[in-house]
Amino acid sequence: MSIPKAELHLHIEGTLEPELAFRLAERNGVTLPFASVDELRAAYRFDDLQSFLDLYYRLTEVLGTEQDFTDLADAYLARARAQGVRHAEIFFDPQAHLARKVPIETVIGGLSASLDRSQERFGITTGLILCFLRDEPAEAALATLEAAKPYLDKIIAVGLDSAEVGNPPSKFTAVYERARELGLRAVAHAGEEGPASYVWEALDLLRVERIDHGIRSLEDPELVERLVRERVPLTVCPFSNVRLRCVDTLADHPLRRMLDAGLVATVNSDDPAYFGGYVGQNLVDTTAALGLTEDQVRTLARNSFEASFLDEPTRARYLAEVEAYRF
Numbered sequence: 001m002s003i004p005k006a007e008l009h010l011h012i013e014g015t016l017e018p019e020l021a022f023r024l025a026e027r028n029g030v031t032l033p034f035a036s037v038d039e040l041r042a043a044y045r046f047d048d049l050q051s052f053l054d055l056y057y058r059l060t061e062v063l064g065t066e067q068d069f070t071d072l073a074d075a076y077l078a079r080a081r082a083q084g085v086r087h088a089e090i091f092f093d094p095q096a097h098l099a100r101k102v103p104i105e106t107v108i109g110g111l112s113a114s115l116d117r118s119q120e121r122f123g124i125t126t127g128l129i130l131c132f133l134r135d136e137p138a139e140a141a142l143a144t145l146e147a148a149k150p151y152l153d154k155i156i157a158v159g160l161d162s163a164e165v166g167n168p169p170s171k172f173t174a175v176y177e178r179a180r181e182l183g184l185r186a187v188a189h190a191g192e193e194g195p196a197s198y199v200w201e202a203l204d205l206l207r208v209e210r211i212d213h214g215i216r217s218l219e220d221p222e223l224v225e226r227l228v229r230e231r232v233p234l235t236v237c238p239f240s241n242v243r244l245r246c247v248d249t250l251a252d253h254p255l256r257r258m259l260d261a262g263l264v265a266t267v268n269s270d271d272p273a274y275f276g277g278y279v280g281q282n283l284v285d286t287t288a289a290l291g292l293t294e295d296q297v298r299t300l301a302r303n304s305f306e307a308s309f310l311d312e313p314t315r316a317r318y319l320a321e322v323e324a325y326r327f
């Protein structure tokens with residue numbers, strides 16, 4: 001669907017298509033445990049978040065040089081543009097690469113080489129969000145933040161991802177405090193597989209401005225009331241929720257109930273190479289499955305810009321494009 005939209009929940013490592021994974025593996029002399037692109041694509045069946053993360057981290061092994069990260073981001077931006085994305089706030093996982101001795105300098109350098117030209121080449125404004133791996137110790141997150149200090153002008157916010165259950169936001173309170181001192185904004189995955197109490201913690205302890213996923217918030221009416229009252233955006237990822245079995249089918253997805261409750265929901269693709277489609281396709285299929293109205297789709301697009309970290313003049317320009325859009 002080509003309505004102008006912002007994508008606010010997108011892991012750049014999750015845009016690694018099998019074809020590019022094989023090309024980079026060959027370029028870097030890495031052997032993948034799959035014989036072909038088709039065999040790799042066939043492995044994209046998951047039981048839960050962890051089974052996905054196992055493959056996701058395994059495939060990051062093909063990313064080694066600045067050029068690899070530039071190629072990855074360029075490929076995402078080209079696809080995003082074709083799906084009506086006008087602005088993207090992009091997650092990256094420096095700790096996943098550091099584990100293979102790829103320094104943050106290489107990751108940020110490579111991604112920035114692409115993003116610095118995204119406006120002129122693809123007509124997309126962009127920002128980078130540094131994510132901490134919540135299944136690693138808080139000390140590792142703090143060290144990552146310190147290592148990122150020379151590149152703070154290239155980063156808009158910090159985020160929190162990876163295995164959620166058993167790794168509550170409270171573990172990262174001090175890390176987020178330090179990030180705020182450094183002038184960074186804050187988001188966090190919460191309420192994807194984990195309970196609504198993790199959403200409370202992300203709000204109260206990490207003081208995040210958006211919740212990534214947040215679908216389990218609906219289990220707690222008091223939390224929903226707060227999210228509505230404070231207009232805290234939720235970056236919802238329908239294909240991801242179905243593929244990771246957080247939701248049975250697209251027709252069961254809570255997005256419509258979220259909109260009906262007055263929540264500031266947005267639609268995003270999360271890890272589109274793994275979950276069956278990019279953000280426009282998420283919007284098309286979810287709209288059909290849930291019977292969303294054109295007004296609701298326009299609200300989702302409007303929400304995406306309102307929830308973004310854009311400066312006010314640019315936000316206003318994009319919002320005018322949303323209002324002018326004809327279905």
Ligand SMILES: Nc1ncnc2[nH]cnc12
Pocket residue numbers: 011014049056161162163189192240270271
């Ligand atoms: N959906 C997701 N949840 C948590 N961590 C992730 N890393 C990449 N995708 C993720």
Ligand SMILES: [Zn+2]
Pocket residue numbers: 009011161189212270
């Ligand atoms: Zn995610």
